[in-house]
Amino acid sequence: MTAVRLQFAALSAVFVLCAATNGTALAQKKYDTGASDTEIRIGNIMPYSGPASAYGVIGKTEAAYFDKINAEGGINGRKIKFISYDDAYSPPKTLEQARKLVESDEVLLIFGSLGTSTNGAIRKYMNEKKVPQLFVASGASKWNDPKNYPWTMGWQPSYASEARIYAKYIVKEKPEAKIAVLYQNDDFGKDYLRGLKDGLGPKGSMIVLEDGYDTSEPAIDERVVRLKASGADVFISITTPKFAAQAIKKSAEINWHPMHIISNVSASVGGVIEPAGFEVSQGILSATYVKDGSDPQWNADDGMKRFYNFLAQFDPKANRLDAAVAFGYGAAQTMVQVLQMCGDDLTRENVMRQAAGLNDFAPDTLLPGIKINTSPDNFAPIAQLQMMRFKGKSWELFGDVISSELSH
Known part of the structure; x- marks a missing residue:
């Protein structure tokens, strides 16, 4: 009987310890609007129509990449809901869509929106709302201004x-x-x-x-x-x-x-x-700074093999010769990396903290030797190019x- 009691006591202790550990883990989960135990809502604005509609393929590639992540179980068990709107490359329309994403769709962040003047039109709003405007698809130098705009970060070289x-x-x-x-x-x-x-x-x-x-x-x-x-x-x-x-x-x-x-x-x-x-x-x-999908020299490259497999499975209609496709894939891969780094702290503040802590991250479609590095004082992730x-x-x-x- 004594042995049984001892075993029971030991098991009870284990259960109590597990419960305490799980309680701590649950207590550590932090969410802002747009994130939960099951979902991460990401907003995006693209010129699917208008004079810059050639870039619309970037948004389509990103949507397909997030489909791939969801098919693999999501990010730390959470599925991505990617909400992408057309602004026709018109700054007033961009602001209208950003307000809709933040105030109606209640996204955690806006990611990869395209254009210099268009993103310029929403930068003040995003920073006043303290909603991340992450990995802007524009090379304007002004996205690297963490002192004055701590919620806005670029992605490509300036x-x-x-x-x-x-x-x-x-x-x-x-x-x-x-x-x-x-x-x-x-x-x-x-x-x-x-x-x-x-x-x-x-x-x-x-x-x-x-x-x-x-x-x-x-x-x-x-x-x-x-x-x-x-x-x-x-x-x-x-x-x-x-x-x-x-x-x-x-x-x-x-x-x-x-x-x-x-x-x-x-x-x-x-x-x-x-x-x-x-x-x-x-x-x-x-x-x-991006590998060229039309260049056979990358056919044996591990990163491009993953890229081509992704296209075959999740985006079969995409033109692998279009550099915008490789761009969208690399940007989406960077976004996923940041969200993975966030763990169970999916607050907007932590998203920006992790985005400013990327160290030698190399998306599959970037040229060899080009890596992504950021810091609290450096919001310019890619700073290298090759002629x-x-x-x-x-x-x-x-x-x-x-x-x-x-x-x-």
């Missing part, structure tokens, strides 16, 4: 850093160049232009003409003719995909063959180069991975 890399390349390769710049006349284009002038420094006079277009314009053909007439032998196209493709086509039509540099946001083979024409795109330059040249039907990388800190 436009200014990228432009400084181009300036450095031009000064080295064509020191007597005459540069013509076509740029989108908004925060996106002006950020690049600032970076370019910063990079050229005392050689700023190399720019012989800069021409800004509005996204409401149907075509920029006449602008390209004007840029050629300037006598420039370097053409920098700071444009979104629709206009980048137009500029490539028109340059060929008017027999203008300068050193042609296009911004990374328009370096998609499927979204820009293929529509413009492979034959007229040979030799075009850009810089990247590339279009050859045949894909981009060919050359030179070293360049850190933006070294590219001034």
